[in-house]
Amino acid sequence: MAGATDTALVSEDTSETEAVAAGAVGLAAVLFALSLASVFELVTITDPVAGVPMVALLGGLLVVLGFAVVTFGVGSRLGYVATDPRPTAGLLASGTFGLIWFVVGGLVASQTLGLGTAGWVVASLVTGGAAFAVSALPREDIGSTLPAGALAVFAGVVFLTGVIGPSWLWDLGWEQQASFNAEFTIPVLTAFCSLLVGWAAAKAYGGFGARGRHIGAYVLVYLNAISIIALLFLLVAFTVLKGLPGLFKGLAFGAGAGPEVTLVGVTFSLPVSWPFVMNGVALLNDVNGVLPAIVGTIWLVVGAVLFAVPLGIGAAVFITEYADRGRFTQVVEIATNGLWSTPSIVFGLFGLAFLVPRLGNQKSLLAGMLTLGFMLLPLVVITSRESMLAVPDEYRDASAALGVTKWQTVRSIVLPAALPGIVTGIILGVGRIAGETAPILLTMSGSVAPPGSQTVDVLGGFQLQYAPPFVTNPELMQATSALPYQLYSLITAGVGQSSNISAIDEFRWATALILLVVVLGFYAIGIATRYYFRSKLQHD
Amino acid sequence: MNVLPNSDGAGLRAAARRGLRRGRDFVDETPPDALVTVTVAAVSLLAAFAGFLAVSSLTAIPFAVFLVATGYGWLRHQELTARVLTLTTTVSTILVLGLILVFIFAEAWPTVQYATVNVFGVPIPGLRLFIETRWSPVTPPIQYSLVPMIHGTVLVTIIATAVAAPLGVAAALFLSEIAPRTVRELVKPGVEILAGIPSIVYGFIGFTILSPWAADQFDIVGQGTYLFVGIVVGLMALPTVVSVAEDALNSVPESMKSGSLALGTTDWQTMTSITLPAAFSGVSAAVLLGVGRAIGETMAATVMLRGSPGLTKPLYNVFYGNDTLTSLIAANYGDADGLQLSALFVAGVILFVTVLFLSIGSQYIEARMRRKLGGAE
Structure with a gap:
């Protein structure tokens, strides 16, 4: 639906008034940014900005903004501004305004004026009803600007007169104490009012009517998308900033700097020493590290993939290629979707009840692998099935016409064609399970801060014997650590358990960062794979 | 998406007849040694699962038999083995959901029974979990609300x-x-x-x-x-x-x-x-x-x-x-x-x-x- 409304059919000579509305939108944006800055305590509300206290500045700007929008609406109603309004602002807008003013009326009556229950209910109903009527009954230009602008003016006046000043405090008076202070209330109210007025101003900029609503809605939707991305960026950047010092502590390069390793019988020193990922936790370590947890996470993922991927792809092949579409495939679909949304802690409980008693009656790496495998299974089935369904039937028909069997078609036509989707799905699924804490908490959790000597060595642990079960591996049968579990135990551990770690906060943030790097690394690879295959498909 | 089974008897009988006929056709068309291989694999896998459920140390034996049987079947009768293997994986996916249900319900049952309340002489298990408001697993009175x-x-x-x-x-x-x-x-x-x-x-x-x-x-x-x-x-x-x-x-x-x-x-x-x-x-x-x-x-x-x-x-x-x-x-x-x-x-x-x-x-x-x-x- 591209570009259907890009050409402004209603572009009359309204550039000046449009500029006023656009200015109001811009002012609302500035106010919104200012209030966010004070919520995050980048500026305090008592700080003077250009000689004016922050509270007064916010209040003053709100009053100006409110008046601008109301003036625009009234001007449009009186015919000074050429717009194209509808007869009414619509039920949704009226309902929202009614509700907002209902709350405002109630709060003022009960908290500021101190009226009783009957008093505030009456006041609420009066203000709410009035706002609803003002919004619903007149033409859209009045209906969508007046209640919004009045709210901004009201809030501004409240801030300016000091009814809600910097020292304002509202104790809710509950048994479990909680109260609102000015530091929080003023910015949040300002942000809310500026959003509301910004929407009204954007609508006015579009000249109300269909085009105005379009612009008003788009402003909010774009703002929402931008905030989600900003939040993501903030989360990742914050973790990186806090985690970097601990992560690279003691990093050294040069021949022979690193620990000795033995590969195929040859012992040599690594040319790099990275203590945080090469050490465990010990009293005598210069820099403590999380090596056991990293190795544990790697083995968990390997085990879960080995268990879930063959099962999942097999199931997907059966329900897409062999089974007729009917009851059975529906049951499988419902079961896999049900498994997919099952909470991770329930998988943990299941592992505790089903796997732990049957695998040596103690928490073990193997139990953790299988539990995560159960979690990965539905995701593999769903994504493999989707990508197999996307393989065109012509491929299958062409292959069948050559006289080969069904399995040969699946093996040499369907699976290769569906492989990109399957691989992407598996990588994304692995990213999800690598960060899961709850299932392994109940099935394989080891010590809080394991020393380097407790690093699991699965490959070296296999032992053959003549009595059943023929192959044993004590490494698989004991508890170990993994990155998410390590982070959890560092958060909840008492002082005694982590006394070996000196700068505990730095250590925690570095652990969080390396967990984030591992998990987002899987996601980045998965997403990149998808783009690679997609661009290749489009080229062909 | 009607998932409820069709409950009228005639439809069920017809479906059973169809299933039987299809089964007979399948047996007739499949070479006998392939049939034996698949049966051995299926039975041994079931035995391995039963052994695992019963916490038996002998679980590995039927599982080894299963591996050998499928290996043989893969080399000689790949078509049939592939079909049976994929069916097995599908069934085990559904089985996981079933196992989760059974095992967490079984583990939950003792407390549900402990929290039984008699309402007009009718015992309602688990009711006390929801009518009390105190979680107190250690200090008496013990309540699991x-x-x-x-x-x-x-x-x-x-x-x-x-x-x-x-x-x-x-x-x-x-x-x-x-x-x-x-x-x-x-x-x-x-x-x-x-x-x-x-x-x-x-x-x-x-x-x-x-x-x-x-x-x-x-x-x-x-x-x-x-x-x-x-x-x-x-x-x-x-x-x-x-x-x-x-x-x-x-x-x-x-x-x-x-x-x-x-x-x-x-x-x-x-x-x-x-x-x-x-x-x-x-x-x-x-x-x-x-x-x-x-x-x-x-x-x-x-x-x-x-x-x-x-x-x-x-x-x-x-x-x-x-x-x-x-x-x-x-x-x-x-x-x-x-x-x-x-x-x-x-x-x-x-x-x-x-x-x-x-x-x-x-x-x-x-x-x-x-x-x-x-x-x-």
Whole structure:
């Protein structure tokens, strides 16, 4: 639906008034940014900005903004501004305004004026009803600007007169104490009012009517998308900033700097020493590290993939290629979707009840692998099935016409064609399970801060014997650590358990960062794979 | 999507006859040694499963037989073996769900039985879990009430839904209808990565940054509020809502949108009066799935809440946070045994059943929507 409304059919000579509305939108944006800055305590509300206290500045700007929008609406109603309004602002807008003013009326009556229950209910109903009527009954230009602008003016006046000043405090008076202070209330109210007025101003900029609503809605939707991305960026950047010092502590390069390793019988020193990922936790370590947890996470993922991927792809092949579409495939679909949304802690409980008693009656790496495998299974089935369904039937028909069997078609036509989707799905699924804490908490959790000597060595642990079960591996049968579990135990551990770690906060943030790097690394690879295959498909 | 079995006898008999005939045909057409191989593999796998269930040390023997039999079958009768193997994997996928149900119900049963109440002489198992309000597993009188945790879960879920539903649907609209191609290619992976951040990292940031900040801002004694757990959990449920709702919006046929646009509507009018109503059920399925995610979210709640089961005073006090069903399990499994451990499994059963119903409900809604739109195409 591209570009259907890009050409402004209603572009009359309204550039000046449009500029006023656009200015109001811009002012609302500035106010919104200012209030966010004070919520995050980048500026305090008592700080003077250009000689004016922050509270007064916010209040003053709100009053100006409110008046601008109301003036625009009234001007449009009186015919000074050429717009194209509808007869009414619509039920949704009226309902929202009614509700907002209902709350405002109630709060003022009960908290500021101190009226009783009957008093505030009456006041609420009066203000709410009035706002609803003002919004619903007149033409859209009045209906969508007046209640919004009045709210901004009201809030501004409240801030300016000091009814809600910097020292304002509202104790809710509950048994479990909680109260609102000015530091929080003023910015949040300002942000809310500026959003509301910004929407009204954007609508006015579009000249109300269909085009105005379009612009008003788009402003909010774009703002929402931008905030989600900003939040993501903030989360990742914050973790990186806090985690970097601990992560690279003691990093050294040069021949022979690193620990000795033995590969195929040859012992040599690594040319790099990275203590945080090469050490465990010990009293005598210069820099403590999380090596056991990293190795544990790697083995968990390997085990879960080995268990879930063959099962999942097999199931997907059966329900897409062999089974007729009917009851059975529906049951499988419902079961896999049900498994997919099952909470991770329930998988943990299941592992505790089903796997732990049957695998040596103690928490073990193997139990953790299988539990995560159960979690990965539905995701593999769903994504493999989707990508197999996307393989065109012509491929299958062409292959069948050559006289080969069904399995040969699946093996040499369907699976290769569906492989990109399957691989992407598996990588994304692995990213999800690598960060899961709850299932392994109940099935394989080891010590809080394991020393380097407790690093699991699965490959070296296999032992053959003549009595059943023929192959044993004590490494698989004991508890170990993994990155998410390590982070959890560092958060909840008492002082005694982590006394070996000196700068505990730095250590925690570095652990969080390396967990984030591992998990987002899987996601980045998965997403990149998808783009690679997609661009290749489009080229062909 | 009628999943209930057809219960009239004649249909069932006919189906059984068809199945029998198909089975006979299959036996007739398959070479005998292939049949033997497959049977041996199936029986040995069943035996291995039974051995595993019975905690037998001999489990490995039938499993080895299974491996040998399938290996032989793979070399000699690949077609049949592949078919049987894929069927086996499918059955085991369903089996996992069944096993989860059976095992957590079995573990939960002792506490349910302990909490039996006689109502007019009729014993109702588990009723006391829901009519008492005190969780006290150690100090007498021993009571395992799940009411405080259910209250916490409900509060957190309501707040999380209030965050995730509107923001998620708006973001889905943006991705599917509004964003230019290049912007979409940037925002979509962003939302996916938001889903990828491990819950314990969210919890850690909440625990170290958000909780102290909230305690300071709202003058709360101690740390941990349902309000901020709800907001964090809402952010975590957001990507689920976005991706499912986006799929639903994308499944509205382009012809419907074009038809509306051809009448001279704006993009936004088309969205509110055509696309959203047509995709309404799919969008509500997305919200349901998001609610399911929020109910089951564990780690953020565990590290951000106080872990002291109890009701908040007053009940709608969201500035205080005790415990949710998930955090109860994660925080107490370590030192729980006997009836207390079993009570944790009851909490697990409640979570599992609730979320399973949400999942099935949303699938039903989606299927209905697909059918409706398919007819319109």
